[in-house]
Amino acid sequence: MKATPEIDRKAYELAREFLLNIPGVTEIIIEKYQNLPSFRPKPSTKNELYRDLLESAQNANMKTKVVGEAIGGVDKLALISNDFDPEYILKSYASKWDVLDQIVQKLNPRGKIRRTQRSIWPRYCQTILSAAEFIDRFDSADEFFEWVDCFDRDDRSRACLPMLLDHEIEGFGFALSCNFLKELGYVNFPKPDVHLRDIFTALALCDDGIDDYKLFKAIIRVARNAKVTPYALDKIFWLIGSGNFYDDPSIGLIGRRQEDFVEFARINMARL
Template sequence: MTDVELYNSAVTFLLSFKNVTKQDLDKHLLSEHEKPKDLKIIYRCLCESAQNRQMSTRVIGNSIGGVANLKKILYDFDPHQVATTYKKDDTEILLADIKQKLNPKGKFRTETKSLWPQFCKSIIDSAHFLKSFDTADNFYEWANFFAKDVRAKPALPLMISVEIAGIGFPLACDFLKELGFDEYGKPDVHLKDIFQALKVIDINEKSVIKQDYTTLKVIDRIAKANNVTPYAIDKIFWLIGSGNFYSTGKNIGRQKQNFINQIIK
């Protein structure tokens, strides 16, 4: 099966559901995000990405009324001020400040491998990562150097994942995608499962980073073959995996295995 046939099959599959229209689908294939012009918003987006790992949203965001409330601790999400206040190894100090000033609800575990200390490490690392940029435009000038070159593109999320603890390669891709870089898709479990089952990527590859890297490259390849953005490819297969047409409030249920079975058949 060619990349064009795979993409068209995915579109046809989604449109085969009676409650899904082409307008519903198209609404999800264009990025709704515009690159924010404030470095503080970029920093807040990184903090939001950091809480998207595992159960962090429920444990962290819900316990403090949302990540946005961290502005009371993080100088209204000013990465330069945060990096000045908290050194790279000041996780416990930030943890204590959050507990005292935000009074999180529920269990507040402080063991090193617990979610809260890991999240605080991500917050501090994110600030130190962004402090080298004076403005949002300065950040985009740097990021665009990688995003606009298909050969260099994987290096950007890789660097972010190395610089910031808790934000792995897929989350770094998701951060860039949600920031407005439609050059990126997220190599998440839905896409990897589908691509492995259809032998688009190596089913025997055990290295997670190689799986993620290869998936990102496949997203690019399918996008180029169909003259659409990697963002659109991400959404097509994510919608099959999740069934959640969040922009229209419709849900077709998880259809990953049904799609795989249909293609294989």
């Protein structure tokens, strides 16, 4: 089965239908996840931008548990960064090891701190440094957003932005770059994560083994054919893949449902 506009639309419609068959899930709940939270303020300073960037950076693989949970949340890094001041970071720390020493001394992380080059803490501390260097290039948060807007306005160059962030900020990666931009309110930057990859591959909405860039483009294509924002499409398939209704305790964490959804979708798409 080759992806067509009709198949793309049907996949999205079936995803919504599948979610609505889960006890407690309603149209209102689905739409809530598909829309950007109105209560989330846009960062107004470079410090706030830097803080959000570091939060996105610890959302990869095991970093949330090893980094965020070990120190009681990313906000605790304010104690070693003069309240997330990128200029302070660059003036105060010459290397990732200096950053790590201060984290150990002031924040006393739980668990073992491994200091090999490829261990999570040293890599995250390098991200702290390179992210500070990147954010410090902008005179203000407004200038940063103007720069992002230049990419977001042009379909041809949009995907270049997460690629650029991937290269500028060590340890960030294409998918985390998309997540960072998405959480800042840019609905055209879906995160090509494992949940969407598994579902898209299983339903032949993308080729098997493609990289994050091509998966990103496939998500945007399906969203365009379904006439929804990439953010809205991202959330629908993410809810199926993760089973995490984090804003609705009455539903809660229901477990991954992607295998059930793929079977459901294949049956209903077979006649297309």
